[in-house]
Amino acid sequence: GAKIWECSHDLTLFIDDNYERWIENGYRTVLEVGCGHALPAIQLIKHNFDVDLQDFNREVLEQITLNNVKKAVNEKYSYNNRLFFGDWTDLLEFIPSKHYDIIITSETIYSITSYKKLIDLFDHTLTYNGVIYVAAKVHYFGVEGNINLFKDFVLKTKRFDVAVEKTIDANVKRQLLRITRQTSTSVEY
Structure with missing residues (x-):
């Protein structure tokens, strides 16, 4: 949360x-999961999206997230949305x-031990025509998870489809995934 x-x-x-x-497709409500500094959420707040974090x-939300949002939003934008802390299952x-x-x-x-919790949170909170964007490194060193394992896990749940939206070639390759419900009619953006 602090980095x-x-x-x-x-x-x-x-x-x-x-x-x-x-906006053109009527998407207005956003949840940033694992927000930390909330840089992506702040961009959406500046474009008048209704964003929860x-x-x-809890300490990250109170000491880092809220301070960043207050500094970025100030009087120019309104922000009075919800903050949630805790384990994804408990939420x-x-x-x-x-x-x-x-x-x-x-x-x-x-x-990988968090995949089920994350997918359950997605399933619980996403509208039927909504979209999820997951930004991640292709490989994480020193831990067991990686983007291919996550994509496989998502597909095995038979609740969501997943596609690579963007690949960032860098020293450590990164990808942005687009996840939609299998029965979704969401626009692919």
Whole structure:
């Protein structure tokens, strides 16, 4: 939560390139999962999206996330949305069901033990025609998770489809995934 990872920047740049299409398609409500510094969410707030924020650590939300949002938003933009903290499984009773048009997350798939919790959170909170964007490194060193394992896990749930939206070639290759419900009619952006 305290470090800004590369994929957060990737997601922020992707938002800059795509937010107008999301508005045209009626997407307005957003949840950033594992928000940390909330750079992607701040971009969406600046474009008048209704954004809620989630992080595992309450301290991160109170000391880092809120400060960043307040500095970036100031009087020019309004922000009075919800903040959620805690384990993803525990949040299912607090986060609104089928509420979010867009869910964004970066650097949250490095541990395979968290995949089911994350997918359950996606399934609980995403609108039927919504879209999820996951920004991640292709390989994480020193941990068991990676982007291919995550894509396979997503497909095995038979709840979602997954596609690579963008690949960033760097020292450590990164990708941005687009995830939609299998029965979704969402626009592919």
